[in-house]
Amino acid sequence: MNEQTARTKLAEVCRLLYDRNLTVSAGGNMSLRLNEKEFIITPSGRNKGLLRPDEMVLMNLNGRTLSGGKPSVEKGFHIALFKSNPDTASVIHCHPLYCTALAVRGEKIKSALTPEGVILLGDVPLVGYFTPGSKKLAEAVAGHSSCKAMLMERHGAITQGRTLEEAFNRMEELEFQAKLQMLAGDADELPPSEIKRLSKM
Ligand SMILES: [Zn+2]
Numbered sequence: 001m002n003e004q005t006a007r008t009k010l011a012e013v014c015r016l017l018y019d020r021n022l023t024v025s026a027g028g029n030m031s032l033r034l035n036e037k038e039f040i041i042t043p044s045g046r047n048k049g050l051l052r053p054d055e056m057v058l059m060n061l062n063g064r065t066l067s068g069g070k071p072s073v074e075k076g077f078h079i080a081l082f083k084s085n086p087d088t089a090s091v092i093h094c095h096p097l098y099c100t101a102l103a104v105r106g107e108k109i110k111s112a113l114t115p116e117g118v119i120l121l122g123d124v125p126l127v128g129y130f131t132p133g134s135k136k137l138a139e140a141v142a143g144h145s146s147c148k149a150m151l152m153e154r155h156g157a158i159t160q161g162r163t164l165e166e167a168f169n170r171m172e173e174l175e176f177q178a179k180l181q182m183l184a185g186d187a188d189e190l191p192p193s194e195i196k197r198l199s200k201m
Pocket residue numbers: 027028093094095132155156
């Protein structure tokens with residue numbers, strides 16, 4: 001993808017995440033891959049509703065910054081997911097309220113309460129707590145790199161997708177499922193035979 005187009009698209013999705021209440025203030029970080037070696041990522045410490053395309057930071061998968069600006073402190077797990085999954089074009093990390101409530105309680109998301117959860121998310125692991133920005137956190141996330149979405153204990157949520165829109169849709173669905181679980185938490189998940197059928201769709 002052309003760098004200028006990518007910058008514009010990433011800024012649009014950051015704004016959408018912010019407007020949908022999926023991230024608040026400067027929380028979270030989002031990235032979009034340009035090619036096998038390079039990607040752009042949101043800068044450190046900026047409100048996601050106000051980001052301009054030119055503020056996104058260009059980096060390579062070796063962790064080198066190739067443009068102006070200071071990249072997000074969480075660049076490590078974005079790089080880890082891009083390296084593990086050549087098909088992943090986008091990684092989104094935010095602190096949506098209901099996802100974070102479950103993560104603070106150390107509760108796993110029941111993504112099989114509805115068919116949509118199974119189809120869009122599959123199994124969603126709960127990654128243990130490590131300090132934000134640490135190598136240990138990046139390694140723990142990399143340990144679940146085959147998952148479409150995950151929660152991080154006492155922290156928030158991560159999704160990845162083959163497009164920016166897919167990563168966004170998964171984050172929106174993840175927060176919906178987390179909210180659903182808080183409202184209907186004692187409901188059973190779909191039966192295993194149905195989960196199996198839906199997983200193939
Ligand atoms: Zn975070």
